[in-house]
Amino acid sequence: MYICYSVSNMKSGAALIYFLCEISLIGKIAEAYENLALRKPTWQQHWYTYKYSYPPDKAVDGKFSSRSPYGGQCTVSGNYKRTATWRVDLGKFLNIHHITIYYRTDNLPWGPDNGYTTRFLGFSLFISNTTNKDDGYLCFKDTNYTRDTIPSNITIECIKHGRYVIYYNERLPGVTYPDGYSTYAYNELCEVQVYGCPSFVIFGENCTFPCPQTCREERCSIVDGTCFGCIAGQKGSRCEQFCDGGKFGQNCAHSCGLCFGNEQCHHINGSCLNGCDRGYYGDRCTQACSEGWYGYNCLDMCDVNCGERTRCDRKTGQCQNGCQAGWKDTKCDKKCDGGKFGLNCAQSCGVCLDKEQCHLNYIGKPCQMMLICQALHSAECLTYHLLNKETAGMNFYHPHKNSAFIFAPFTKTPADPARKTNCASLTEVKVAEDVGGEEINTWEKTIFNRFSKKTETELQLCQNTIKAE
The missing domain is CATH 2.60.120.260 (Galactose-binding domain-like)
Known part of the structure; x- marks a missing residue:
């Protein structure tokens, strides 16, 4: 003064x-x-x-x-x-x-x-x-x-x-x-x-210099042109710098959302120019993924095989409370393999035809696409079915009377032992309604058709293993 x-x-x-x-x-x-x-x-x-x-x-x-x-x-x-x-x-x-x-x-x-x-x-x-x-x-x-x-x-x-x-x-x-x-x-x-x-909007001893356009309302000090305030997105004595450090807007007072790669958001409106980081979405990437979604911009859906269906970590997609039976890995997107099935892939498969992997989560039908036990291992297959408490009473191809193959409908008691089949007519086997069965479904017919294509030697082996009561 x-x-x-x-x-x-x-x-x-x-x-x-x-x-x-x-x-x-x-x-x-x-x-x-x-x-x-x-x-x-x-x-x-x-x-x-x-x-x-x-x-x-x-x-x-x-x-x-x-x-x-x-x-x-x-x-x-x-x-x-x-x-x-x-x-x-x-x-x-x-x-x-x-x-x-x-x-x-x-x-x-x-x-x-x-x-x-x-x-x-x-x-x-x-x-x-x-x-x-x-x-x-x-x-x-x-x-x-x-x-x-x-x-x-x-x-x-x-x-x-x-x-x-x-x-x-x-x-x-x-x-x-x-x-x-x-x-x-x-x-x-x-x-x-x-x-x-x-x-x-002018300054200087002779009032000849324009105030910076980035000054709020273009108002600046009459002495040196320093701004009395900046427009949104600018900072510095003459408002010559963009907001940075995760800030944007008027006076750089607002915080950016979770932009991709932790990038700086737009200095004026706060939008994320390259999208959102994992777990967030919206123009400013301030909204957490809705339940059932995860990843960058929340574009990925949680796997339906999560323990709690469609519930997973919004950033990584890792399922909550494990996986549904027959699935594994953090995202529950991989089937059980290596001869395992069921919840947490903790159960061991039976002896499936051609040593195929059993069905991933069928407790009562452990041999996927070929549930009929090989004749040479029928006793082991039978033992698996009859002794495994988790499969008792479920649908399966039930070997009966030593190695004879008899198709049994869903029942908690052994199928009628009088009902037996012969290897030559496996493709024509129907489940009689009088023993409480259902028509063989498409999947089961596929199994029979596949079995019927076995060589004559295999069929002869099958016939030789069938014993009358």
Whole structure:
């Protein structure tokens, strides 16, 4: 903040120094920037109307050679008021650098003996986007000056954007003010100059540089072009950088979702440019996979053979609570093999034809596509069926009476032993309804057809193993 004192307030040696300060510093700044308040609309809270008129626009008419109201260049507020407010409307939001105030002196030497010092003490200065000072930014509030030290001309640096510059002072009842303060509040302003650029999108001493377009509303510091805020997706003093580090949006305040490969999301809208990582979906990859789905972008379905059907880890697809009978591996997508079947592939197959792998989860039909036990191993097959408690009473081709093959329907008791077959007519075997059977289904017919294609030697072997009761 620049403060320059009037000559009459200083002793001779110091006076010259401070006078030069005002000439060189303020003069240079004033030349660089434009007086935005000159002849702009004004308003004040209380008018002084006795005998003379001192309207508020006198403070922006560009004239202050006479610092007395009688010179017609100053505004004066009403007497005996507890608050005093004056403002100028710049017409639009502008880029402001500093404000200079020339207070009433009555053209008398300024100092503790000048009665108007007491009225200037304690003032405040605001820049606002509305006519209400409380909506704006407090540029300055006097809390230190005394009648001996307050200058009649004061320049306050306030680098802000705004439309209204508001001067305010108060002497409220019940409040104790410092010694030297007047009893009532006044605004006795001979000139208020607001220096800055005629547009809020330019900066520099000569107002020649455009603010970065990445600044929010293209507003920047009038001094160095630093932004007062960035548009969504940008950061940095001049908003020259994209949001990163897993952030996006306004002020880079929002967190990215789970993008593929932990990539940075779009700096403005947060979308994942290459899709989602495992377990998530949606434009921003913030939604976890719904039940039954997993993987990148949740495009893979959990295997139906999971222990809890279609329930698996949303990232890896690993089934919960193991697998259904006949399936294995973490995703339950591999059939039992190696002569195993059933839940957890923990059961051992019987002796299937051609040593084929048994059915993956048929407890009662352990030999897939060839359930009829080989004749030479019929005793072992029979023992498996009859002694395995898990297969007792289930559907299977039931060898009966030593090695004789007799097709038995579903029953918890042995099939009628009188019902027997001969190897030559295996393809024509039907299950008689009178023993509670069902028509041989397509799958079973396939088995018989396959068996019927065995060589004559095998059929002869089969016939030789059949024994009558």
